[in-house]
Structure formats: structure tokens, C-alpha cells
Amino acid sequence: MTDVDVIVVGGGPAGSCAAITAARAGLDVVLIERGPFPGSKNMYGGVVYPRILDGLIPNWWEEAPVQRWVTRRSTMLLTPTQALTVDFRSQAWGAPPYNGATAYRPDWDHWLAGHAEAAGAQLITSTVVTGLLRAPSGAVTGVRTDRPDGDLTAKVVIACDGVNSFLAKEAGLYEHTDAKHFTLGVKETLALPKEVIDERFAVRDNHGVDIEILGGTGGVNGGGFLYTNLETLAIGVVLKLTKLGAQKARPEEIIAGLKRHPAIAPLVQDGELKEYSAHVIPEAGLTMMPKMIADGLLVAGDAAALCLAAGIWLEGVNFAMASGMYAGEAAAEAVRAGDLTAVGLAGYQRRLSDTFVLKDHRRLKRAPELVLSDRVQHLYPQMIANVAERMFRVDNPDPKPGLRRILAQERKRAGVRRRDLARDGWIGFRSFG
Amino acid sequence: MSSPIIIACLKWVAHPGEPHDERFAGASPADRAALELALQQAKELGGTVTAVTVGPPATETVLRDAVAAGADRAVRVDGPAAMLSSDVAAGIAGVAEGAAWVWCGDYSLDRGTGSVPAFLAAALGAQQALGVIDVQFAAPGPAARVTRRLDGGRREVLDVTGPAVVSVEGAVADLRRAGLGALRVATSASIDVVPLRSPARRLKAVVQPYRPRAMALAAPDGSPLERLRLLTDAAAATAARGETVTLAPPDAAARIVAALRGWGYLDS
Amino acid sequence: MSDTARGGMLEPHAWGGLSFQERMATAEFRIHHTPHIVVDGRVCADCSTRECVVACPAALFVPTAEGGIVFNHEQCFECGTCYLVCNREGAITWSYPEGGHGVVFRRT
Numbered sequence: 001m002t003d004v005d006v007i008v009v010g011g012g013p014a015g016s017c018a019a020i021t022a023a024r025a026g027l028d029v030v031l032i033e034r035g036p037f038p039g040s041k042n043m044y045g046g047v048v049y050p051r052i053l054d055g056l057i058p059n060w061w062e063e064a065p066v067q068r069w070v071t072r073r074s075t076m077l078l079t080p081t082q083a084l085t086v087d088f089r090s091q092a093w094g095a096p097p098y099n100g101a102t103a104y105r106p107d108w109d110h111w112l113a114g115h116a117e118a119a120g121a122q123l124i125t126s127t128v129v130t131g132l133l134r135a136p137s138g139a140v141t142g143v144r145t146d147r148p149d150g151d152l153t154a155k156v157v158i159a160c161d162g163v164n165s166f167l168a169k170e171a172g173l174y175e176h177t178d179a180k181h182f183t184l185g186v187k188e189t190l191a192l193p194k195e196v197i198d199e200r201f202a203v204r205d206n207h208g209v210d211i212e213i214l215g216g217t218g219g220v221n222g223g224g225f226l227y228t229n230l231e232t233l234a235i236g237v238v239l240k241l242t243k244l245g246a247q248k249a250r251p252e253e254i255i256a257g258l259k260r261h262p263a264i265a266p267l268v269q270d271g272e273l274k275e276y277s278a279h280v281i282p283e284a285g286l287t288m289m290p291k292m293i294a295d296g297l298l299v300a301g302d303a304a305a306l307c308l309a310a311g312i313w314l315e316g317v318n319f320a321m322a323s324g325m326y327a328g329e330a331a332a333e334a335v336r337a338g339d340l341t342a343v344g345l346a347g348y349q350r351r352l353s354d355t356f357v358l359k360d361h362r363r364l365k366r367a368p369e370l371v372l373s374d375r376v377q378h379l380y381p382q383m384i385a386n387v388a389e390r391m392f393r394v395d396n397p398d399p400k401p402g403l404r405r406i407l408a409q410e411r412k413r414a415g416v417r418r419r420d421l422a423r424d425g426w427i428g429f430r431s432f433g
Numbered sequence: 434m435s436s437p438i439i440i441a442c443l444k445w446v447a448h449p450g451e452p453h454d455e456r457f458a459g460a461s462p463a464d465r466a467a468l469e470l471a472l473q474q475a476k477e478l479g480g481t482v483t484a485v486t487v488g489p490p491a492t493e494t495v496l497r498d499a500v501a502a503g504a505d506r507a508v509r510v511d512g513p514a515a516m517l518s519s520d521v522a523a524g525i526a527g528v529a530e531g532a533a534w535v536w537c538g539d540y541s542l543d544r545g546t547g548s549v550p551a552f553l554a555a556a557l558g559a560q561q562a563l564g565v566i567d568v569q570f571a572a573p574g575p576a577a578r579v580t581r582r583l584d585g586g587r588r589e590v591l592d593v594t595g596p597a598v599v600s601v602e603g604a605v606a607d608l609r610r611a612g613l614g615a616l617r618v619a620t621s622a623s624i625d626v627v628p629l630r631s632p633a634r635r636l637k638a639v640v641q642p643y644r645p646r647a648m649a650l651a652a653p654d655g656s657p658l659e660r661l662r663l664l665t666d667a668a669a670a671t672a673a674r675g676e677t678v679t680l681a682p683p684d685a686a687a688r689i690v691a692a693l694r695g696w697g698y699l700d701s
Numbered sequence: 702m703s704d705t706a707r708g709g710m711l712e713p714h715a716w717g718g719l720s721f722q723e724r725m726a727t728a729e730f731r732i733h734h735t736p737h738i739v740v741d742g743r744v745c746a747d748c749s750t751r752e753c754v755v756a757c758p759a760a761l762f763v764p765t766a767e768g769g770i771v772f773n774h775e776q777c778f779e780c781g782t783c784y785l786v787c788n789r790e791g792a793i794t795w796s797y798p799e800g801g802h803g804v805v806f807r808r809t
Binding site for chain 1: 719721723724725727728731750751752753755756758759760778779780781782785786796797798799800801803804805806807808809
């Protein structure tokens with residue numbers, strides 16, 4: 001006899017969604033959060049795509065703590081003196097059922113955890129899960145916490161304990177942890193009056209902008225982002241861990257460099273720093289993913305490296321919410337069937353494989369490496385920006401050169417080999433096409 | 434004799450930095466220290482701990498935390514969120530009558546007046562020791578030796594015997610960490626709700642504010658201009674009190690010390 | 702060691718008019734007296750790369766004149782960067798602070 005049916009470790013988006021589906025299936029669920037409230041330890045770029053919640057919380061948009069609805073998406077290519085932006089906007093994204101939204105994680109996660117409690121899960125905060133309880137067979141039978149009398153047993157443990165997931169590691173689900181699979185995200189939340197933000201970003205009401213940036217991170221491979229909240233901006237960079245040390249560049253200096261860029265500076269000028277924050281991101285997608293099922297244990301969200309970092313797409317919370325949801329369903333299935341082994345929990349793997357959670361990752365499995373590669377980071381932006389500059393520059397009395405000639409010249413000038421360009425293009429086409 | 438009842442008073446209040454955000458609300462470190470001392474004393478005396486708060490239902494959070502930490506009973510005196518300290522004290526007194534000891538925090542999270550403990554002692558007719566920075570339980574016996582912080586860094590040591598109201602600073606004790614089982618049970622623990630009792634002796638409404646009697650004052654000597662110059666001190670005081678010099682650090686330090694000594698700020 | 706590796710030693714303009722201390726003061730930390738991360742300076746003594754010093758977003762790793770590294774756990778984001786970039790076995794013992802303590806984000 002166990003204390004409860006399901007223990008969910010971590011009150012982030014994965015954990016709360018797992019607790020919601022498991023509790024709604026009639027199970028006795030405890031949701032354990034190490035911070036003083038759900039979301040207090042959590043940080044991300046700033047945009048969430050909640051489509052997956054449609055089935056879980058109907059009309060979620062009427063109650064979710066959203067800052068702005070993203071109606072404008074830009075992808076920006078920066079060199080030290082140039083910027084090339086592809087800008088798209090859709091009014092459809094500013095009305096139900098919406099697409100993406102900016103939100104603060106301490107608000108978003110707290111709100112989702114409220115739904116877990118409403119579904120009947122018991123939320124325990126300020127409690128760190130320090131390890132797994134195991135049967136002699138190795139099956140997970142509960143968790144150990146940092147509280148007195150802190151052991152709790154369960155039929156299934158769902159580890160949603162984030163990117164550092166010590167539980168997945170303790171269970172041996174990660175073969176190894178390699179710094180090259182991670183990036184460091186640092187960001188600044190900058191306060192500006194709403195009218196100033198509206199004007200600078202050409203939006204009205206609660207509509208907002210999502211700008212993803214390639215280049216602008218100096219010698220450190222990575223990318224940048226700039227999002228609009230209601231009365232703040234979120235500007236930050238995502239940095240390849242292994243390059244950070246090698247380049248001797250400090251994270252906050254790289255943000256400062258991005259903020260000084262001529263294309264960015266007018267947007268963020270006079271913003272008062274409200275909060276500086278940092279978090280590690282599991283960047284490598286399928287390459288680094290652990291096994292997600294063991295006897296009595298499921299792993300979801302960042303803990304399972306379910307984070308999509310593919311240049312133009314930066315998503316994580318949606319993968320966390322979906323995987324958590326499926327983990328809760330699979331746990332309920334296993335408890336009902338009385339088979340708590342990995343075989344009994346296999347419904348989780350099936351759900352992940354049949355949906356975007358793993359389909360997106362399979363399709364884009366080579367994208368993270370491509371996006372963070374030295375050529376994409378350091379050669380192509382300059383080459384592409386130069387091509388654009390030549391296209392738009394008027395060199396009278398010289399006649400306009402043809403695009404093919406500009407391309408050939410700029411490729412050579414940037415030092416890009418034709419063979420590499422073709423190969424990267426092919427990988428990109430296979431991933432994104 | 435039945436086992437002594439020890440009261441811990443707790444105030445659930447919004448964080449001044451996030452006044453509209455319940456995620457940051459709670460009891461002050463001083464209130465938490467008071468609860469810890471109540472629990473320790475209950476163990477010494479073989480008594481029970483009753484955690485009390487005054488306020489609306491949302492304040493029951495602090496009581497559940499107290500029950501999780503080991504309080505035997507939790508009582509919420511039903512009242513509005515903002516009240517006069519004297520009324521809060523009267524509400525608590527209704528629960529604390531007959532208690533062997535009452536522990537309070539010296540300040541709440543919103544840094545109020547800290548006057549509830551004094552009002553409470555008056556309402557209960559109990560001894561009081563307020564602003565305590567150290568507590569030693571004198572075993573055996575019902576006494577506690579407490580140290581108070583006084584003005585000018587001075588200390589006062591008191592032997593307090595119950596019934597007494599003691600308010601403590603946050604650094605006196607760290608509230609013990611609640612056990613996991615206790616925490617889970619506490620979320621559904623029953624909390625007694627009692628109505629707010631109106632204070633026994635309310636101050637009469639002031640209908641005529643205090644005014645000092647008129648007094649004849651003699652005009653000062655000397656010309657007005659002379660007095661003005663003395664007060665604004667155009668010449669004399671600046672020479673005595675201020676000067677700007679450029680010196681090497683050791684010499685500057687020596688000069689500052691000499692000046693302070695000359696002005697009488699340093700002894701000998 | 703380059704200037705950039707010294708965290709708080711840079712001129713404030715490098716961060717847009719804010720000192721590093723002011724930057725860190727924008728985040729809330731509920732400090733626990735027991736350090737959740739322990740650095741064994743003896744292991745660091747012969748480390749030449751010292752990536753933790755550069756990479757830690759809170760600049761909590763500071764090299765000493767004697768060739769060691771001192772670490773301050775109080776303003777830690779609990780991100781994990783340091784143990785991931787560290788290439789010295791046993792130099793960093795990493796865990797989370799006691800429940801309810803450590804960083805508390807509000808607008809992230």
C-alpha cells in the first residue's frame with residue numbers, strides 16, 4: 001500500500017499538467033514544488049504556445065495570465081552594422097483561439113498549478129525532492145524529500161524536475177550529460193510605459209511582438225530574443241555553454257552588446273532593469289533525450305530534454321505541457337491496469353511518438369546543431385546581409401549586378417565553401433522544408 | 434492541573450513590495466520565531482500550543498503552516514484585514530484568556546506599529562517583555578530568562594514567569610521545518626473560527642483635542658538682526674565646524690579624529 | 702585573466718549604467734545559511750580554463766590571488782551552468798537550496 005497513487009515532482013508546466021490529468025482520472029496525486037510557489041524558480045524567453053491546453057482547460061485564454069498576444073513575429077539577422085528582418089503579422093493571432101502569448105512564468109506556472117489543485121491534486125511547496133525510493137528490483141516506489149519524515153511512496157513518480165533533472169539521472173535514464181548539449185539563457189526584463197512599447201513595436205491593445213535574433217551574440221554561438229510584455233520588454237540571449245568559457249565573454253556583457261546594436265538600441269532605450277535572470281536550456285533535442293520511462297517512473301518536460309531550439313522556432317513550455325499531460329494519462333492507465341512497470345507505462349511513449357512532441361523533434365533532429373554551427377553563426381549572417389546590402393545599394397553609374405553574381409561574390413568573400421553551403425542547405429531543407 | 438496552554442500569535446500580511454500578490458504574503462520572521470519558541474516551551478512544560486490569527490479566511494494559511502510545524506490547535510478570530518492594534522489584541526485576548534504564556538513577533542511583514550503585544554498584555558493583565566532578542570528557558574520551572582534590547586545598544590535581562598506576553602525579534606529562533614506528513618495533514622486540518630470580541634475598555638472618542646494653555650513669553654534681548662545672524666550663523670559657526678583641507682589619508686584621518694575630539698564626540 | 706572575467710570589476714557602462722551589484726539586486730534571493738553548492742578550491746588550483754568564472758551568470762566564482770577560487774552561494778540562480786562547464790571531477794558539489802529558499806523570480 002503506497003501513501004498516494006502518483007507523485008509529480010516539480011510544479012512547472014509539465015508537472016502541473018501531469019497532476020491535472022492524473023487527478024482528473026481519479027488518482028490520489030501529490031505535486032511537489034521546491035520553490036515557495038509554482039513558477040518561482042522558472043524562467044524562459046517569454047513566449048508560450050498554449051494550443052495543447054484546448055482540450056485540458058477549455059477557453060483557457062479567458063483566464064490565463066497573459067501579458068500580450070503575439071500578432072507579430074520577426075526573425076532578425078544581425079551583423080555588427082547590418083540587420084535583415086523578416087517580419088510577419090496576423091490579426092488572426094490577436095483573437096480567440098489565439099496562437100502565442102507572452103507571459104511571466106511565475107504567473108503562468110502558478111495559474112496552471114491552481115488547475116492541478118482544482119482537479120484534486122495536493123500541492124506541497126517549499127519542498128525539494130532529494131532522491132528516489134527504489135524497490136530491490138530497482139523499480140521506483142516513491143521519493144525522498146528534504147523535510148523531516150520526508151519519504152513519500154507512490155505507485156508512479158512523474159519527474160518534471162527541470163533541465164537539471166537529478167531524478168532522471170539517478171534513475172540512469174541519461175547515458176551521460178555533456179555541456180555541449182546545453183545553452184545558457186540570460187535575460188533582462190526592462191520596464192517601459194505601455195504607450196512607448198506600443199509605438200516602438202507598432203502594436204495596439206494587448207497585441208505583442210516576438211523577435212528571434214540570429215547573430216548579435218559576439219563570438220559566442222547562440223541567438224537572441226526580444227519580446228514585448230504589457231509594460232516590460234524581455235531581451236536576452238541564448239549562449240552555447242562550451243563557447244562561453246572558451247571566448248571569455250560574460251553573459252551580461254553579451255546582452256549589453258545586443259542592446260547596443262543599432263537595430264536594437266532604439267527599441268530598448270531607457271528601459272529600466274526590473275529583473276535579471278538566467279536558466280539553462282536543454283538545446284540538443286533528440287540527440288540528448290534520455291529514456292523517459294522506467295519501472296514506476298516517467299520523465300517529462302525539460303527533465304526529458306523536450307525543448308525545441310531550432311532557430312526560427314524556440315518552444316519549450318508547449319512540449320512540457322503536452323508531455324506532462326500524456327505522462328499523467330499514462331500513469332492513470334498503468335494504475336488502473338495494475339501494471340506499474342515500464343511496460344505498463346508504455347502508453348506514455350506511444351502518446352509522445354504519435355504527437356508533435358516527438359514528431360517535431362524527429363523532423364528537426366539536426367536543426368539545433370545546424371543553427372548553432374560555426375558557419376550558420378559566424379559566416380552566413382554576414383554573407384546574407386552583404387547580399388541584401390548589394391541588392392539594395394544603388395551603385396550608379398555601375399549597372400545593377402544580377403543576384404547570382406552577387407551571391408557568388410559574397411560567398412567567396414565570406415569564405416564559405418560551395419560544398420559546405422550545399423550541405424547545410426540540404427540539412428536545412430530536410431529539417432524545415 | 435491541566436497542561437498549560439501556550440499561545441503563538443501570527444499575522445498573515447501582504448509583502449510591502451508586492452501588496453496585491455498573495456504569493457508573497459505571509460508571517461514575518463519574528464512571528465515565525467515566536468511560534469518556534471512556543472513549540473519549544475510547550476515541550477519544556479508539557480503544554481499545548483494554540484496558534485492564533487485575526488483576519489479574514491485567507492489568513493488561515495499561516496495557521497495551517499503552524500499546525501504543520503506542530504501547533505496543537507489553530508484559531509482564527511474572524512475580522513477584517515485592517516484593524517486597530519487594540520482591537521486585534523482584544524480579539525486575541527478572547528482566545529488567550531487563561532493561557533500560561535503568549536508569544537508574539539516583534540513586527541509583522543508590513544512593519545506595523547508592533548503594539549499588539551502591549552495591548553494584549555494590558556487586556557490579559559499579564560506581564561510583558563517586548564522586543565526580546567534572546568530567550569533561555571530556565572528548567573525546571575515556568576520561568577524564562579529573556580534579554581531585551583534597549584535604546585543606545587543597552588540590554589536588559591528579565592526573569593519572566595507566566596502569565597506573560599513576550600514579543601521576540603526574528604533572529605531569536607528559526608522556525609523548525611514541518612514534516613512532510615504533518616504538512617499534508619495540515620492542508621485539511623480543522624481551524625476554529627471565533628467571532629471578534631469588542632475591546633473591553635475602548636478609548637472614548639476625543640471630542641476636544643488637547644491644547645496647551647496660553648502662556649506669556651518675554652521677548653528676547655538684543656536686536657532682531659543680531660539674533661538672526663546668531664541663528665543662521667553666517668560667520669562664527671562655519672569657522673568652528675567646517676573646513677575643507679587636502680591631506681594624505683593618514684593625516685586626514687588624524688585631523689578628523691582631532692576635530693571629533695575637539696567637538697566632544699570622543700571621550701578622553 | 703582578462704578584464705571581462707572579473708565580473709563586478711568592469712566599469713558600469715559595460716552594462717548600460719548599472720553596476721553588477723545593482724543588476725543582481727533586481728532578483729530576489731531568500732538566502733539559506735547552508736551553501737547548496739560547495740567548491741573544493743584544491744581541485745581548482747591546477748585548472749587553467751576556469752570556465753565557471755566566465756560562464757556563471759551571477760558571477761559567483763571569483764579567482765583569488767593565491768590561485769584558488771572562492772564561491773558565494775547567496776545570489777545563485779540555481780541554473781546549473783557551473784557544474785555543466787566544469788571539467789574537474791569533484792570540484793563542484795551541486796544541489797538545490799533547502800525548499801522555499803534561494804532565487805524567487807517574479808517577471809521571468
